[in-house]
Amino acid sequence: MLNSHDHRELLATEAATLVPAVKSFPAVMYLESQRGCPYDCIMCTVPKTYGRRPSEMPDEILDKLNPYFKYVETLAIHGNGEALLSRKMDKYIEIANENGSFLHCNTTGFPLNQRLTNRLVDVKLDLRFSIHAGTAKTYKRVMDNDFEKTIKKIGRLIDLSHQKGHKENTFWLSFIVMKDNVDETEQFINLAYKLGIKEVRFMCLHPNKRTIFGTRRNEKDEKFSHFEQANSTVSARFNKRLPTLKEQAAKLGINIGSGSMNYWSGVNAGLRDVANRFSNKIVKQNIFPISRPRGSCLAPWTGQIQVEQNGDIGLCCSVKHVIGNIYKQSFAEIWHSQHMNEIRDSFSHKKQPRVCGYCRGIGTSEYAIPVNQLIDVKCIEA
């Protein structure tokens, strides 16, 4: 196997030239550190699907992946739960530190205590905090938690990162746009400013089996139903506010990154997304989009693979598409399989494979890692 420097060179060349049959390995790997969640965010199906007592990634899988960690530049640890609750946090920090990788996850920040905060600043961090509200009342409704306390915890981590952390650390705030919070986007931007965060994303709400028929935590609560929370009226309200939001963000030095709301608020593909989820369960493939769109995505080269606790390896964290199982094949066999070559071949002809559904794909700006910078250089040179 190549050393990490030579491998980066190889991966960048293969990605820049869109070679279908690669010899390189992914630079971005997602481990399902937790399956199950004790929290109860109103739009999330994880606690109901996987239970409230999270299970951990088996050591056996980590051992099988061990030879490939040296190529990983972003080690992502969120899966179906709250990653920072993992009892293996020290292990993930160690793997990331040993290989100079960023430790990445989407997190609520709820589990951030003094010890964990101190440990986290040891490693390069790429953390995306899920906030989804601009006021304590809406935060309680959506996230079922205390706004002020969580913001304090996140603030402490960011302050310590400025004092002792790695200078490359990146922090985002993310906000799923819905009827209940669409009028709080200005407060959300102000919050990012108060925390010293320079990047925010607006995301769209995905339908799931909990929210399609409506859900509530208590009898006296108002029902939370997908089509009431995310529809063309809510999108129009968001789009109307967007120019003012952009102005406000620019004045505060905050970038509104390319969250899924940028694309979806115009397309409103919720129903087709629901249909894809059902067809995926029954015939194991998406039925929409009917004609394959032109598309590009670097994930089949640089990786965004999803390693599940049962050993399944998913193509990417945005779609449910299993490309193999680590208990049945080696990771090299899975990543270099005929099926993966066909997926890469499709993208090399600018055709998005059907398995990718409505995903818009990722480019080099998705992760600020050395291999992406090298790909940019090679693309300019070509």
Ligand SMILES: C[S@@+](CC[C@H](N)C(=O)[O-])C[C@H]1O[C@@H](n2cnc3c(N)ncnc32)[C@H](O)[C@@H]1O
């Ligand atoms: C499954 S969570 C895991 C990470 C972590 N527990 C958290 O809440 O940030 C990954 C991301 O999906 C978001 N999410 C949960 N339910 C969603 C839904 N129905 N539509 C869109 N995003 C959702 C979460 O807020 C979070 O940002």
Ligand code: SF4
């Ligand atoms: S903390 Fe994350 S995984 Fe847990 S319920 Fe909330 S959104 Fe879902």
